[in-house]
Amino acid sequence: MKTYISRIIRVALFLLGLAVIYCALDYLLVNDTNARSRVTIHDFYETEDIETLFIGTSHGIVSIDAVALTERTGQSTYNLSTNGQCPQTTYYLLKEALRTHKSIKRVICEFSLTKLTVEIPHQPSTFLITDYTTTLLPRAEMILNQFDSSVYVNGFSRLRRNITPTELPTAEDIQTIYERKQTEKYVNYLGDKYYLGRGLWDYTTDNGNKGEIAVNISSSTLNGYTIDRVNEKPLKYIRKIAELCKDHDVELTFCFLPCSEYHLMRLGIYEQVTGIVKDIARETGTPVLDFNLVKDEYVNYDISDYYNSDHLNTSKCGQITDFLVQYLADPDGDYFYDTLEEKYPFKDYVMFAGYTREIEEDEMNITVSAVSYVDIPVNVKLCSLKKDEEGEYVVKKEYEPEETDRYSASYVLPYDKYKTYYSVDLCDPNTGELLYHAHTRFNME
């Protein structure tokens, strides 16, 4: 008996030591000092009596102001949006939310169209959620149900995930992480200056466009996006979300946040794809809040409202909030057009600045052109920008193109990990008239 007890004690002590060392290494080696979802999810757990929950993707992070909605509707609202959520992960996060906040009466669930093609959730986006949900079971449920066993170690251990075994952290890295974790901001989950409360983050204003957007046309997000790529798995989870809300006696609304005309133009099949979700909505008796069909008198979009082609600038929150207040008070109002054509009547001349980007060591090869329904000949002027004393962007240097043709110009720019802002001017080659102007860092989209 004595031996038996002694063994149990030894094993217990050993496991305890293992846990302590693991936690210590996690603290010293995992740099989550800038993790938004850490603050968002913690703030969510701390906020009591939430009645309206907005849950969705990065589109929601920058454009749903739950603080303002709480003040104006009198109903405690929270924005539980995280980067890269897909219906599969939204389901589990919502399940956890409904478990911890029995007060929730209404859920607005936003979907990103590109996430409807995803069969297996994006790992980093999923781990943004699982790292910060407090109980093991929902975390385990999400990881075990969505991934195969080869992902389990990384899924359950952010310590392992944050270490590249062949590129080990240095003593300086460890010291930096430790110091940052001692700050009040980290200890008290305060978020940085971009956190506006209740899940809203404004990383667009300081970093956002002062003009129209330039879009990365080499980005694979929309390349080859067809109706065939819409995957059954996310649709299955959308139905599960509806069922979950029904079981919890919670009002559910599906939502699509606005995309720029450029995004809609490239997508080409917006109504077909949203139509699939709207069919599910009809089956399950769920209303749909489609911001891309909202009537102009309620919300009107200009290209300068966008941070990139499918994320609004946070400055647009005000109008979004105004509309949501009205909508939540009276969901049955006549707010929506029936078709996208009514919202965006076809213009034979819609144009954006587009670029392709290739990075080679410490240089970027950028080719700029006009993007539209037809090829548009342009002269391109590209300048790097800097902030003046008043914080306004001014021209720092104009770049000469390496190559030009009627429709585009190619440049070799220093690769500075996306920090420099550039202005892109597209001009009519005959008259010199400015056709399009954009501010961009060459990382948009």
Next chain:
Amino acid sequence: MVITSIRFLEFCLCSVALFLIFPPKHRWMSLLISSIRFYLISSGKLVCFILLTSVTSWYAARMLEQIAEKGKEALNAPDIPKEEKKELRRQTAKKRKTVVNAALVVNIGLLILFKVSKYFTAAFTYLRGLFTGGRTGDAIRVVVPLGISYYTFSTVGYLLDVYWKRYSCEDNFLRYLTFAIYYPHIIQGPISRYNLLGAELKKPELRLKWNNVIVGLESILLGMFKKLVIADRAAIFVAATLKRHKLGGWIYLVAMILDAIQIYTDFSGYMDIVSGISKIFDVELEQNFNHPFLSKSVPEFWRRWHMSLGSWFRDYVYYPITLSRPVKKLNQRALKVESVHLKKLLSIVVPVYVTWLLTGLWHGTGIGYVAWGIYYGTIICFSTLFSEDIRKMQQKLGIRTEVFSYRVFQTLKIFCIFIGGRFLGTSMGMKHKIEIIKRILFKFMDFSIFTYGLDRANFLIILFGVLLLIRIAVIETKENIFDWFNRQNYLFCAVVLYVLIFSVFLLGIYGEAYSTAGFMYRQY
């Protein structure tokens, strides 16, 4: 299913649970069920081949015993003339030989068929291309049954042992099948002997014992450290350099050293893991590595490296050849030769070269493996021929052979010979091998070793790992490392285990950016 994967861990946990469900007397059945399940998961329908091998060898062994018993009964009958007895013995021997040959043809034939299948498929694809105007289509791929080299040798060894009457055959087919298909050893060995592993599996009771579990887990941890921290880390550098052209000689040399470290830690790490798993089930697997780089000679090296393969070839190839009539005749002729060295050479050359050629071919059928076999055969012949001369020369020169410095020299010598053999046996073309040698000799200067996937810190990790293994080897000259370790104070043990656990966890090459690479000897 790679044994360092999460999937295998899940499988093992299920095996342990199944093991505990069965009563101790019948737990071997749970191992049989788990092993069949493992084989089905890993190889699917190819399980039919291991079943075929098991059935033929088991049945043939039973027939051998039955024929021997009948023969014995007939001989014991009263009043049989001497001539008739002689004829009976001859008939019995002939029948037994027919049975054993038939079984060997089936089992070894299957092994050879799968080993050379890639040549047939390549030829078929080529011929198909000739008849279809150059359109070869998809290459035909023959999937080789998991562990065929290992289980074939195990079952053939059993069959021959019964034939040579070393022990009786196993009457219970299921117990025999458990031995043949036992999953910890099926992938990469050891090549088990029925009288050893079979005896373990036939113990009256198999119990989950505290000490076995502790030692088993420690062994698994050590194996994971060797494989994931050292072997797979070294593999990054080796993969980035050895097959590339026009690198500095120093780079190639470092790559060859790391390649040797990689294969040792990969293979011995695997052995530690499967031994540990088996230990948890109260089943001892045979030792397969005994710190080979501490050897004093090449023959000793091969008694310490992949011991089960070496002893198999010794018992089932080398000795039978040595005792065969043609070789005996050769030995008798050799006695008439005056030169001592020639006498020795004639007596060993055939069995040594045949054994080593077959050993090379066991690893693979390419010309590299043949060269490897000839390489070691030659070294062993020389070692045997001139050992006495070398000893006399050392005495004359006053070289002390019992001192530490000489032991270091021996280790380095063995290591260099091993690297040479590895180099010879690799699948790189001859042209590239010659280029590497030229670069080592004439274009040595290129010290940019930290630009091929491993930085300074990673080399230090490999060095730390190697030093740890050297320390373990030194301890094991006197006692088993786990016995030594578990006698130490609790705090010391805990610290060492924590270091190993977190090394594997944080420094192991697996996960998101890497898949757990398969073990190298699995291909054989």
